[in-house]
Amino acid sequence: MQEDSSRSPSYTVACEDYVHVVEFSPFTSGTPVSLLAYGGNQYVVVGTCLFQEEDMEVEGAEFTVLRAFHHELRVDTLAWSPESRLDPSPTIRFCTAAADRKLRLLSSDLQDRHEVKVMEGHTSYINHLVFEPTQGRQIASVSDDHTCRVWDLDGCETTTLRLRSPGISVCWHPEEVFKLMVAEKKGTIRFYDLVTQQAILSLDCGLSPLMSADWCLTNTIKVGAVAGNDCIDAASNENLFATTGCPGKISSQLLIHHLGHPQPMMIGSIPVGSGLSWHRTLPLCVIGGDRKLCFWMTEM
Template identity: 60%
Template sequence: MRQRMKQDSTRSATYTVDCEDFVHVVEFNPFDSGGGGSLIAYGCKSYIVIASCRFQEEDPSVNGIEFNILKSFHHGARIDAIAWSPETKCDALPPLLRFCTAAGDQTLRIFNSDFHEHNECKILKGHTSYINDVVFSSSEGNEIASVSDDHTCRVWDLAGNRIAMFMLRSPGMSVVWHPLEAYKLLVAEKTGMIRIYDLIKHQAILSLESLQMPLMSADWCLHNTFRVGAVAANDWVIWEMPRSSYPQDNNPVHADRATRFKWSKCNENLFATTGYLGKMNTQLVIHHLGHPHPLLIGSAPVGSGLSWHRSLPLCVVGGYRKLYFWLTEM
């Protein structure tokens, strides 16, 4: 199935793609998987879709956006989070598709496929409450970390064995494995505490603290390992390690509770936040640390999820039967 769409001037999004169901979560593949274009995964109530997408900003032969669904997987439970493995390769022989999901039934699922007939799904059990985030190790992709409302961060191998567990003081909201810090893991808790754990010594080596709560989402800047960002209460919050455990900058951004924070993959000063805009809409705001005002404000009906393209200043939010893509100038 291939769709070609021009810029949609009737909506705030630069591009939109129709889906068959409400999109709970959406993730661009942050790794180079070969084959040209970018891979994207989105999760609905009971299935997950893998697609490739290419934009005219990266390929002048494309008219707007070219979106091609590659594979769909039955999931059996609501998808709450998606993590891509760096081992996913479209141009390998045979090709490999590997990703992990956090499901509403409190389990993790590791999917392996050759994009065709060979498909496997391994279920990882151990969490005792909802799983809020999951991530593959960025270097070799042979480990997975997850955080949950059960006040734990767990690290697993690909066979499903738990190889580490960190007890938290509140629900774990975000977990980040930085590609330049292979033996460190960032874990953000709902009460506003962010800790970086040493995976060799199995202990916290640095703590950051938000003055606002609840903290709903945090991210570690790809191009500046000293920079961490989050949303807590109505604010975005930025830390510059190791200056202080308290934020260097924060600013109210959403009138109703902020929900997600993501750094751009192509600019260390660019980030996006989402928050509630009334009962039925999600507000997206794109910020630049060098500018006092937002670069872009958009909204999506019943929007959820937030992810940046690997090399473009472009992010995506899911919604009711649509994906919404926003492109901004840096």
């Protein structure tokens, strides 16, 4: 496949501040729209997205803010709960991590009820977190403190997995709810049985440091990872795999690969981008940036 020249975003949405992390909800919202959250310095914005590929009456991309949440520190990572739905009654639940080594579980009905529960236990920087994807009653997090920890919604730590290097990514698959995928900085990806709390399968990337890893939600045998100093984030979507990196100090590069071809099928560029997330059903990914969200649509 011939490599495209660098492409501008398909759609952009203006934001009030720099976006450090952005996440599509991987779960259905109970309505035709998709939930999206982005976080920056002391705030998280939750909204809905609808694209012209989903509704011909939409011109480009339509983003509607549902609520902005105050956050004590800069948001470094964020995960959606499968309990977040807009129908029949709004329920928003997500978890964040920040530089103070704490998790914050935020729940809201988008009206009067707004709760924040702080979870403490990690002794170093938290790199990633994820909800149990079927009922959302547990949260897993990985940290530079060489642990993967599992928490219940009361903030109690129920499981601690000791790692051999800093934990970089953790994934929980809806078809494998008794297993966790944990990626370590030294280049090892392990699958843990949560019943026995033992590793049942290990993969070695052959390179380090491992920067990011993802477990494909639509295919349990597909795992993607990026290692080395050039790439900083990765996300997979069935036959597509996206990475972001920093070729220069003033811009970030998005590469989208089709797994059947050795060369990137699309290259995008954004000034100082951060965060990377795929839409739940569309071949579309989003990156945060300086006062904007940038969306790239690949070929349908």
